[in-house]
Amino acid sequence: MKGRWRADFFRNHHPITLELGCGKGEYTIGLAREYPERNFIGIDIKGARLWRGCKTAEEEHLHHVAFIRTRADHIERIFQPGEVSEIWITFPDPQPGKERKRLTSPLFLERYRRILSSRGLIHLKTDDRDLFAYTLEVLQKRKAEILLATEDLYHEYQEEPAARIQTYYESVWLEAGKKISYLRFRL
Numbered sequence: 001m002k003g004r005w006r007a008d009f010f011r012n013h014h015p016i017t018l019e020l021g022c023g024k025g026e027y028t029i030g031l032a033r034e035y036p037e038r039n040f041i042g043i044d045i046k047g048a049r050l051w052r053g054c055k056t057a058e059e060e061h062l063h064h065v066a067f068i069r070t071r072a073d074h075i076e077r078i079f080q081p082g083e084v085s086e087i088w089i090t091f092p093d094p095q096p097g098k099e100r101k102r103l104t105s106p107l108f109l110e111r112y113r114r115i116l117s118s119r120g121l122i123h124l125k126t127d128d129r130d131l132f133a134y135t136l137e138v139l140q141k142r143k144a145e146i147l148l149a150t151e152d153l154y155h156e157y158q159e160e161p162a163a164r165i166q167t168y169y170e171s172v173w174l175e176a177g178k179k180i181s182y183l184r185f186r187l
């Protein structure tokens, strides 16, 4: 499907939003319900989790949603340069001590830059303070355009679209009283 997602899979010309490490796909499904004029693709390595999102997409006839079981590491094999408009990274594993596996490392950001359109957006939601601080530092080093950075999304920016939908892990952390950090940026 590389280069043909819109024409051959979705059969429309709408922009594509990716969610990396989407788990059960709540965020992808939530966005798809809100934005019928966009296409959504959730990516995760765990098939059993993806199944939940696939089933909901099928039950609700969300034809602008797809799920791919693969590692986010391979996105350049799946999408051609500029094919993606937006990327959400929702509660990624912080991968302490394993920078190369971290979904916001310079290695991954470079992969995202290559598949994103020129004004493409990236969003990160996390409960992990260290990952948030690490990502900010990486972005500042590469002089990325930081559009919004908050360590407490639900108290400081309740009106933000990012605060409208919760992932599975997010609801667990919110119930446990944790603060949710949010970053929106361009590379």
Ligand SMILES: C[S@@+](CC[C@H](N)C(=O)[O-])C[C@H]1O[C@@H](n2cnc3c(N)ncnc32)[C@H](O)[C@@H]1O
Pocket: 020, 021, 022, 023, 024, 043, 044, 045, 046, 049, 070, 071, 072, 073, 090, 091, 092, 093, 167, 168, 169, 170
């Ligand atoms: C903490 S869970 C968060 C799941 C979901 N985003 C949520 O908030 O409920 C992290 C997810 O990332 C997936 N994951 C980890 N590394 C990945 C990679 N390199 N590529 C794709 N998915 C990955 C895991 O399988 C897991 O489902």
